[in-house]
Amino acid sequence: MDDAKTRSRRQILEVAAELLEREGAQALSTRTVAAAAGIRAASLYQLFGDKDGLLSALAIHAFDLYLAEKHTLAPSGDPVDDMRRGWDMHVDFGLKHPAFYLLMYGTDRPGRRPPAARAARELLMTFLDRAAADGRLRVPPALAAHLTLAAVTGVTLSLIGAPESDRDPEVSTRMREALIDTLTTDAGPAPDAALATRALALDATLSDADPATVPLRPVETALLRDWLRQLAH
Template sequence: MNRIDTRAAIVDAAASLLRESGPAAVTTRGVAERAGVQAPTIYRLFGDKDGLLEAVAEHVMAAFVAAKAGEVEAATAADVDPLDDLRASWLRQIEFGLTNPAVFRLLSDPERVAGSPAAGRGRQILAARVHRLAAAGRLRVPEPHAVALIQAAGVGAIQTLLATPREQRDPTLGETLMDAVLARILTDTPTGVPDGPVATAVALRALAPDLDALSDSERRLLIEWLDRITAAG
């Protein structure tokens, strides 16, 4: 095997062990045996066990994020209601965290998240879903604030559920938290007509970068005004 194939085989082997038995099972010897390589190869490619675990977490998360990106494109092309799309994505995120607790815990470390391309791409995809809501006139808060609220609530829900014995978990916790966040960020009118000046500003802010009738400087000025309105609201 070449270097790329060897690295992929090691990551796949470690990912299987991590999924089956958790981080403690990801030993150099165990991974080497499953991947069919010598232990020194792992040290040469990943440095140590922590380096290997980070690579595995990134690999699993990247695959999940790639699927989410495809979902956004499909939902946009099919004109799926942006709120329905966001709800479905939220539930899939909760399920991913509960199904991959070791990966979730690794990527819940703020330092790891800051340097994770997959986590950054995941945030971009969430921002795209929120942007669709804003463009539809459904958002009453600035898009970055909505993204932060959704992300914080999602991480909190997964952490709480993972910390609770499986038989004692509240199966409605995720949806209940989602409803609470939506009540905070959405307008009261489901018609797509912005409800009040702030919601109107948020909707126009979502569309402002595409207003070709304005010059670049005019668009920048308009965005500055709209950001000021939404921040004051």
């Protein structure tokens, strides 16, 4: 895509994003966006195809904004506290940008997520892998990520759906702490640490390690990680 088309696409997305946040997805039409951007509807169709294409592009734009905020969350040294801060940032983003959030996580198109959604999950996995490496997870990181996303999106969508005057922040706090109590332990591996915790910690360490530093062949590392996951159950 040439520079002129890229600038035009960016301008349309900015106009559409402003309309979306102000009036919601139901009020968003290709004709409305084209008029607000000062272009012909045909030009918008050339860049996005149709309204569905425009909404998909807006979802990617929303995830980009979300990830930009998430990347400001520097590790604190306590991976469980980082999980708390990541949860709170997620909920806060949803409440500040409800129309964006509904487009990101309230889709009516099952099984379809923009590629940026994968990047958001991978970012969550980095925090959970760190917790596992410190011996703080009770379950494998992939399962912890699935449970965390299910819980935090449910809470955020529930709060968005409630009148602002009825939103109780305690709902998010209690759900966050209940999840963290389920997923984590109080301390890293000690001499009497559970076998499952040690297995998870070693598996996470192998996941982050440079293959050149692991004195095993790839097939042996894969087998070891499979055994470790079995021990973690």
